[in-house]
Amino acid sequence: MSNILETKGLTVTFGGLNACDKVDLIVPEGKFVGLIGPNGAGKTTFIDAITGYVPTSAGTAVFNGKDIGELKPHERAQHGLVRTFQSLELFEDLSVLDNLLVAGYQTRWYSFILDMLYMPRKDDAIEERIQWALKIMGLEDVAESMPSDLSHGRRKLVGVARALAAGPKLILLDEPAAGLDTAESQILGGHLREFLDHDMSVFLIDHDMGLVLSVCDYIYVLDFGKIIAEGTPQEIRESATVKKAYLGEEAGEIQAQAGQRMTSLQQDHAEIEDD
Amino acid sequence: MNQFIIALIAGVGTGSLYAMLGTGLVVAFRGSGVINLGHGAVAGYSAYVFNELRTSGDLFLPWFDIIPEWGVLQTLRISNIPTRIHVFDFEMYIGKPPLLPTFLISIGVSVLLGLMMHLLVFRPLRNAPVLGKVIGSVGVLLYLDSVIAVNFGGQNRSSSGFWIFRPDLEPVSNFLGLGGTIPRANFYMLLVAVLMGAFVFILYRYTRFGVSTRAADENEKGASLLGYSPQLIAGINWVFSSVLAGIAGIVFLHKTQPSLYATFVVGALGAALFGKLTSIPMTVLGGLIIGAMSSGGVSLATQDWWPGWLESEGVRTFMPLLVIILVLYFQGDKLPIRGTLSAGKQPAAPASRNVTVGVIAAMGFALILSNVFVSKWEAVLTTSILATLFMFSLIVIVGYLGQISLAQYSIAGFAAFMMIRFIGDGTLQRPDDYYVITGLGMPTILSFVCAVIAGTLLGLLIGLPALRIRGVQLAVVTISSVLAIEELLTKSRSLMGTGAASIQPTPSNPSWFGQYIGGFNKETFRTDYWKYSLFLIIITALVGAGVVNLRRGNTGRRFLAIRANERAAAAAGINVKNAKMLGFGISSAIASIAGVMLAYKIPAVQAENFAIFSGLGLLAFVYLGGITTGYGAVVGGMLVAGGMMPEFLGVHFGDVERGMINAVGAVGLIVNAIVTGGEGVALLQSNGLGKIPLRLLRRNPDEDEDSEANEEETVTEGASI
Ligand SMILES: Nc1ncnc2c1ncn2[C@@H]1O[C@H](COP(=O)(O)OP(=O)(O)OP(=O)(O)O)[C@@H](O)[C@H]1O
Ligand SMILES: [Mg+2]
Numbered sequence: 001m002s003n004i005l006e007t008k009g010l011t012v013t014f015g016g017l018n019a020c021d022k023v024d025l026i027v028p029e030g031k032f033v034g035l036i037g038p039n040g041a042g043k044t045t046f047i048d049a050i051t052g053y054v055p056t057s058a059g060t061a062v063f064n065g066k067d068i069g070e071l072k073p074h075e076r077a078q079h080g081l082v083r084t085f086q087s088l089e090l091f092e093d094l095s096v097l098d099n100l101l102v103a104g105y106q107t108r109w110y111s112f113i114l115d116m117l118y119m120p121r122k123d124d125a126i127e128e129r130i131q132w133a134l135k136i137m138g139l140e141d142v143a144e145s146m147p148s149d150l151s152h153g154r155r156k157l158v159g160v161a162r163a164l165a166a167g168p169k170l171i172l173l174d175e176p177a178a179g180l181d182t183a184e185s186q187i188l189g190g191h192l193r194e195f196l197d198h199d200m201s202v203f204l205i206d207h208d209m210g211l212v213l214s215v216c217d218y219i220y221v222l223d224f225g226k227i228i229a230e231g232t233p234q235e236i237r238e239s240a241t242v243k244k245a246y247l248g249e250e251a252g253e254i255q256a257q258a259g260q261r262m263t264s265l266q267q268d269h270a271e272i273e274d275d
Numbered sequence: 276m277n278q279f280i281i282a283l284i285a286g287v288g289t290g291s292l293y294a295m296l297g298t299g300l301v302v303a304f305r306g307s308g309v310i311n312l313g314h315g316a317v318a319g320y321s322a323y324v325f326n327e328l329r330t331s332g333d334l335f336l337p338w339f340d341i342i343p344e345w346g347v348l349q350t351l352r353i354s355n356i357p358t359r360i361h362v363f364d365f366e367m368y369i370g371k372p373p374l375l376p377t378f379l380i381s382i383g384v385s386v387l388l389g390l391m392m393h394l395l396v397f398r399p400l401r402n403a404p405v406l407g408k409v410i411g412s413v414g415v416l417l418y419l420d421s422v423i424a425v426n427f428g429g430q431n432r433s434s435s436g437f438w439i440f441r442p443d444l445e446p447v448s449n450f451l452g453l454g455g456t457i458p459r460a461n462f463y464m465l466l467v468a469v470l471m472g473a474f475v476f477i478l479y480r481y482t483r484f485g486v487s488t489r490a491a492d493e494n495e496k497g498a499s500l501l502g503y504s505p506q507l508i509a510g511i512n513w514v515f516s517s518v519l520a521g522i523a524g525i526v527f528l529h530k531t532q533p534s535l536y537a538t539f540v541v542g543a544l545g546a547a548l549f550g551k552l553t554s555i556p557m558t559v560l561g562g563l564i565i566g567a568m569s570s571g572g573v574s575l576a577t578q579d580w581w582p583g584w585l586e587s588e589g590v591r592t593f594m595p596l597l598v599i600i601l602v603l604y605f606q607g608d609k610l611p612i613r614g615t616l617s618a619g620k621q622p623a624a625p626a627s628r629n630v631t632v633g634v635i636a637a638m639g640f641a642l643i644l645s646n647v648f649v650s651k652w653e654a655v656l657t658t659s660i661l662a663t664l665f666m667f668s669l670i671v672i673v674g675y676l677g678q679i680s681l682a683q684y685s686i687a688g689f690a691a692f693m694m695i696r697f698i699g700d701g702t703l704q705r706p707d708d709y710y711v712i713t714g715l716g717m718p719t720i721l722s723f724v725c726a727v728i729a730g731t732l733l734g735l736l737i738g739l740p741a742l743r744i745r746g747v748q749l750a751v752v753t754i755s756s757v758l759a760i761e762e763l764l765t766k767s768r769s770l771m772g773t774g775a776a777s778i779q780p781t782p783s784n785p786s787w788f789g790q791y792i793g794g795f796n797k798e799t800f801r802t803d804y805w806k807y808s809l810f811l812i813i814i815t816a817l818v819g820a821g822v823v824n825l826r827r828g829n830t831g832r833r834f835l836a837i838r839a840n841e842r843a844a845a846a847a848g849i850n851v852k853n854a855k856m857l858g859f860g861i862s863s864a865i866a867s868i869a870g871v872m873l874a875y876k877i878p879a880v881q882a883e884n885f886a887i888f889s890g891l892g893l894l895a896f897v898y899l900g901g902i903t904t905g906y907g908a909v910v911g912g913m914l915v916a917g918g919m920m921p922e923f924l925g926v927h928f929g930d931v932e933r934g935m936i937n938a939v940g941a942v943g944l945i946v947n948a949i950v951t952g953g954e955g956v957a958l959l960q961s962n963g964l965g966k967i968p969l970r971l972l973r974r975n976p977d978e979d980e981d982s983e984a985n986e987e988e989t990v991t992e993g994a995s996i
Contacts (some may be wrong), residue, residue, distance in 0.1 A: 051846065077848035090845040091836045102836045103847040105829050112857060116821035117830030118630070137322050166848060 002065070004029045004102045004170045004201045005050065012042070012049045012225075020044040021225035022059065027170060029134035032193065034212040036236075037222035043205045044086055046222070047172050051083045052076050064169060078106060080169030084159045086175060089184045090147045097143040097160050100130045100165035124154075126167070129198075133164035136194060140146070153184035170201045177208050189215065211235060281455035282574030283567040287460035288530060291468035292539060292564020293595070294559040295523035297546025298468075298475055298517040304552050305479075306512020310747050312540060312667045312754060313415030317388050317517050318524030319536030320419050323427045325381040325525045326533065332363030332372060334380060334846055337388055337419070339935065358426070378525065385521030386420075389514035398506060399949040404621055405746040407948045409679050410898055411752075414948070418889045418941035420537050424934035432533065439463045440529045459645075462530060464714065465563070466524050471519060472559035479555070488512060508604030519994060538887060541755045542566070545595040548602040548751070548951035552610055561598065564846055568594040580660055596755045600740065603752060607744050622953040624674060624835055624903035629887070630820055637909060638816045645808035655922045656793065657811055657876055663912030664815040665869035666897035667822045667905070671925040672862035674903040675831055677838030678855065679746070682737050682753040684893060685760040686863045688885025690730030692764075692771045693872045695779055695880070697722035699772060704783040705878065712776035719785045719792075727867040733760070734863020735856060742852050743839075757887045765882045769929050780879045794876035811872055818865055823905040825861075892916060892937045895944040901955025910956050914940065 006028040012020040018152050019042040027033045037043050048054040050061045050258045052073040060069055063081050071079070080122055082103075091099050115122065134140050137157040147155050160176050186209075192215045195202050206212050212219060213233040221229040221242050229242045296314055303311050311317075320337055326639075327333055340356045362380065363372035384465025392415055400411045440463055446456040456643075456839055479485035486501045505702025524536055531539075542565050569591045576587035627633065644656050665687060672680050699714030717725065741753045766776050774780060785793045788812070794807035825831040833854055836844045841851050874880050896914045913919045916936035 053842070072850075073845040073849045074848050077846055085843065085846070087848075089840050091839040093624055093839050094832060094833050098832050100834075100842075101829070102832045102849070106848060107829055107833065111828075112825065112830040112861065115830040116823040116824050118827060120819075120828045122456065181361055255284065257937075 002029050003027060003062075005203070006062045008060050009049065010049055010061060010272070012047070012054055013057045014249060016043075018225045019259075020049060020056075023222070023225075023227055024219055025227065027203055028218075030088050030195060030201055032084075032204065032215055034204045034216035034219040036206070036209070036212055036219060041222045042225040043222055044174055045225075047083055047174055047203075047205065050076075050171065051081060057208060063077075065149050067221070071259040077166065080167070081172070082166045082168035083172040084163045084165045084174055086161055086174040086178070088155055090155060090158055090162070092147055095144050095146055096139055096161075097134070099147065099162050100133060100175075101160060103162045103166040104130050109136070111113070126165075129167055130165045132198070133161040136164070136191045137161040138184075151219045156180060157184060157188065164198075165197070168200050171195060171204060172203045175207060177206050177211055185211070194246050211267055212272075217225050277314070277453045277576050279391075279571060279882060281450070281453050281457065283571040284450065284453075285457045285461060286567035286570025287465050287563050288458060288566065290563035291461075291543070292523060292527045292530070292562075293542035293546045293565050294468040294562025295526070296520060296539060296543030297472055297550065297558040297562045298472055299519035299523065300543050300547040300553055301552055301555060301558050302475060302512055302519060303516035303551060304547070306491070306516070307393075307397055307509040309412060310544070310547075310552075310751060311392070311415065311516070312412040312421055312750070312771070313392075313411070314516070314520055314543060315415075315540030316416050316419035316423070317392075318520040318527075318538040318539070319386065319423055319533045319651050320388060320524075321385045321517075321521030322383050322524030322528050322533040322536060323423055323432075325377060326383045326432045326528060327427060328362060328377045328380060329372060330432070332361060334360040334362045334384075336360070337384065337391070337422055339422060339613050339938070340423045341935065341939070365670070377905060381525060382518055382521050385517040386514050388521075389517030389868065390510070392517070393510045393513035396949075397413050397916050398509070401506070401509075402667045403948060406673070406677065406679060407832065407953055409747050409750045409946055410894075410948045410953065413681070413891055413894065414941045416540070417888060417895055417944070418938050420888055421934040421936075421941060423537075425938065427533075428657060432528075432627065436621050436890075437526070440526060442529050454677060464526060465611060465716065467522075468559060468562065471522065472555050474896070475519070476555040479786040484508075484511070489943050495555035496619075510622065512761055519545055537567070538758060541592075541758060542569075542595040544751050545598040545602075545756060548599055548606075548610070551602075551606060563922075564597050565595050568598070581846035586767055586769075587798060589759065589767065592758040592762045594737035596759045597754050598750075599752060603740065603748050610748070621838060622674070622901075622903050622951070622955070624826060626831070627823050627905060628903075630704065630823050631826070633823075633905070634820045638812055640814075641812045642809065645805060645812065652806060652922075653805075655917065655919060657808055659912040659915065660808075660811050660815050660916035661869060661873050661876070661912075662893055662896070662918055663870060663908045664811070664818060665866060665893055666900070666908035666911050667818050668862040669894055669897050670822055670902060670905070671825065671834075671865065672858055673898075674907070675826060675834040675838065676855065676862075677834075678738075678858065679750040680737065680741075680742050680753045680859070680862070681750055681890065681894065682760065683822055683862060683866045684885050684890025685757045685765070685887075686730045686734050686737070687866040687873070688765050688880075688882060689728045689760060690867030691870035691872070691874040691880055692775060692779060692882075693729045694722050694726035694874055697725050698782045698785070704780045708780040708879070709778065710772065711781060712772040712774065712780065714772065719782070721786055722872055723787075726871050727864050729862045730870065731860050732865025733764070734859050734866065737967030738856055738863075741855050741859065755889070757776050758892065761886070767798075774879070775882070778879045778881050781874045781877065783878075785875055802845040811876075814868065814872060818868065822865070822908075826904075830857070840869055853935075864916075886916060888937065890990050895937070895940040898953060899940060899943045899955055902953060903955075907955050914938075914970060936955040 003026050007023055007025045010023040011018060023046060035043050035046065046052060049056050052071060062078070063079065068076055068081070070080070091102060095104065105121070109259065134143055138162055139154065139157060139161055142150060142154065147158055150158065156176055156179060160173065163171050177188055177237055180188060189211050192202065204212065204216065212237065216233055219231065219233060219236045219238065220227055229239050233237065285368030290763055296318060300311060303309060303314065324335060327335055336358050338356065338358065340358050360569055396411045396415060400407050440460045442458055442460060444459040446458050447462065448456045450457050479489060488508050491505050491508045524533065542562065545565045546558050546562035550558030569970050572590040572594055573587045574579055576585060578589045580693065641660060643658070645653055668683050672678050672683065695712055696714045697717045698717035698719060699712030701713040737753060737756055741749050744752065764770060768775050772779065783793065784791065790806055792806055793808040833844070833849050835888070836847065836849060837851055837854055844851055870885070873884065893915065897908055899910035899914060900909070921936045947953060
């Protein structure tokens with residue numbers, strides 16, 4: 001199986017500080033990979049670097065077999081490397097549905113002529129994908145609303161839905177669960193693994209250890225810009241380095257237990273859906 | 276060589292005006308974060324007040340009487356707003372009134388202007404998005420220019436300032452042994468500029484007030500900690516800035532006509548940007564450099580080897596623009612412009628549903644009117660429709676894409692002149708024309724298409740800076756390019772033909788598909804050709820439908836996405852640069868069509884038809900109508916000077932002056948920015964009028980603090996990504 005994303009020695013420097021320091025990271029195709037680390041560890045910077053939002057000072061990023069180092073952010077998005085933002089960044093003047101449509105359809109140079117003549121291009125596959133994204137994020141009832149009319153949590157879900165609508169090969173989620181209430185977390189957590197059934201791989205950053213441990217196939221741990229540990233959720237849960245550096249002995253225990261609870265919850269959920 | 280150096284040195288005369296105005300711009304900017312495009316007009320108004328006091332002894336307050344002397348209003352004796360106060364009785368002062376009181380009264384008017392700007396415009400707009408603030412300062416510029424036109428007639432004045440600035444003083448000859456002469460007054464102006472700069476510099480560096488302004492500039496909270504309210508600081512700085520403008524205006528009275536001051540803001544912007552909007556010494560230096568460059572450029576343009584198509588006046592107006600572009604290009608990201616991260620709430624831009632019905636209804640209505648009306652009213656109707664047509668270009672670029680381009684009307688003018696050049700075949704168009712236009716002799720349709728292409732290319736060129744800069748900086752570049760376009764291109768004789776510099780006859784017999792579509796009847800000398808109206812209505816309807824459909828489709832959604840958030844737009848796979856170019860292209864093409872259609876209507880065009888204030892007036896009215904929807908353009912077109920609404924009112928209330936209409940438009944513009952956030956009349960009716968009082972109520976202090984807190988939040992979030 002090939003890797004959808006592979007970085008080697010990726011380094012980002014902000015005025016002498018290495019926010020990402022020689023990061024080697026692999027996302028295998030069709031897998032769910034997580035990245036955790038304390039505040040300021042450089043997680044967002046890593047996403048910024050591979051999506052072209054900050055310049056890298058060293059290292060390579062290969063996406064889908066292609067070195068993307070020279071590509072502009074929008075070109076990377078068009079290639080199927082789609083991100084969400086930690087700080088929302090929705091299109092506030094567009095309805096929820098329009099937010100998704102913007103990401104869903106790409107335009108050609110002559111599209112504006114067709115648009116002016118009101119001969120919009122409809123693509124069933126894209127429309128279907130958008131409807132699916134709305135449904136899976138529980139946004140069907142607010143499709144025509146403005147983002148500003150929604151709760152913070154639902155706005156975050158709009159951000160995720162917008163990324164899904166773009167039809168990514170790899171979706172990069174930056175703390176999608178932060179600020180969600182319980183019901184919203186469940187919508188998200190319960191559906192995250194479904195993303196994999198739609199031809200995409202997932203890369204997740206989150207502080208909610210329970211969520212990360214329960215949904216990921218493989219997890220990287222970042223601290224001060226360096227990868228300090230990696231492994232399956234089981235290994236991460238047991239890793240002493242991680243506990244020490246990141247979780248703190250006791251807190252880690254509690255959160256790891258929460259993770260187990262979450263896993264069983266998910267299993268319940270899956271069973272219910274099977275019925 | 277010596278002559279060139281002398282020219283450079285002589286340029287410090289104008290340069291000191293740029294330096295003085297630039298200093299005031301920086302003061303206002305540091306106090307409030309606003310780049311005041313109306314700063315030159317403030318100087319102009321104060322200078323006129325001074326001049327008027329010296330010549331007639333009357334003081335004109337910065338407004339005019341809008342209440343008609345009519346019916347009930349007259350009976351109730353409220354038909355008069357005091358505007359004109361007789362201050363000096365000439366019989367008492369034989370000859371001219373004393374200088375000092377005159378000067379102080381004029382500065383008093385500057386203070387009043389500063390207070391008005393702060394309290395009525397920029398304080399209410401302090402939480403508005405960038406567009407709102409820029410519109411506010413455009414409103415100030417347009418308002419003052421219009422009030423100048425109404426109160427002082429805008430005509431030339433014989434100078435009446437302080438004697439040391441008089442041009443007829445014996446010039447300094449053989450300065451530094453270079454030969455040649457330099458007007459003595461230039462040195463005094465330089466002195467004033469440097470003294471003013473030094474005074475402001477010391478004030479900001481060493482006084483408590485200055486320190487708190489600097490603190491407020493860096494961080495509003497910082498100022499609060501020092502015990503000052505940021506709004507108090509802003510207010511004081513506005514007044515101070517206006518006083519500086521007033522002094523500059525009065526000092527400069529001998530050098531130029533006060534009616535031109537408003538456009539001197541371009542050089543002042545160059546100076547202020549040269550000082551990175553913070554450093555006073557650099558601002559003064561920047562002003563002097565721009566002055567020297569302009570004067571030096573003009574001197575070069577008189578040389579034999581200089582290419583003739585680059586006319587000296589064009590070179591002069593291009594220099595400030597050049598400095599502005601260079602500074603923004605190389606230093607743009609280092610400018611301390613606030614609010615680039617938090618865009619604030621933009622005016623809503625809903626998609627229209629019943630486009631076909633709307634277009635057909637509007638077309639039918641216009642057609643009926645054009646058949647009912649005769650001569651005068653047909654001219655009025657077509658004025659409104661032409662304005663609407665042009666406004667569609669602003670809806671695309673400002674409304675949808677959020678790029679504040681103030682140069683679109685110059686593009687319209689450029690296209691109109693190009694069309695004439697393309698179609699010109701060296702024959703006399705009408706027996707009474709002064710000029711024969713030579714050109715490529717193209718058929719009408721081809722010349723139309725080529726002119727639109729030429730206009731679009733120019734628009735793309737103007738749009739280039741938008742790829743790097745945004746918001747208020749783009750407004751600065753585009754407003755600065757208006758004069759340069761006019762002098763370098765539109766008025767260029769070698770480019771546009773002999774009449775370009777003064778009055779250019781339009782083709783007398785334009786015909787599309789064998790139909791005469793000109794608006795001017797050669798026999799009757801009237802605008803009464805119904806075919807022109809029909810043609811114009813069809814074109815406008817097609818363009819309007821296209822613009823409205825744009826919003827319904829993917830292109831419009833993408834434009835709005837860019838307007839909302841460029842970062843996120845790129846993450847959604849949008850090529851922001853291409854989309855902006857597309858927006859500029861579409862908008863400029865529409866502007867060009869409007870320009871050419873105007874040229875079809877009238878027997879001759881002048882560059883003045885497309886002057887800066889006509890363009891700003893159109894922006895004001897489409898903003899008032901609603902910058903984000905097609906209805907906005909229709910409403911705006913009805914409101915423009917010479918259009919349906921003012922002319923209709925004119926029938927009932929007696930003639931309304933053009934300046935008054937623009938001034939009313941400017942006030943409407945500001946009020947609209949404050950009350951509806953720029954959504955305009957068109958959206959008011961769909962939102963329900965009931966919401967307005969609510970919005971006004973919501974503007975209480977608590978709310979403000981709320982939104983300020985929000986703003987900060989976005990900023991910090993933005994920084995941590
Ligand atoms: N544009 C920037 N310029 C300078 N330093 C930056 C910039 N962006 C991030 N940093 C710094 O880089 C480090 C990593 O930040 P980053 O936002 O990537 O952390 P994070 O792991 O996403 O944290 P969080 O969990 O809080 O989101 C931090 O110390 C931050 O201050
Ligand atoms: Mg982060």
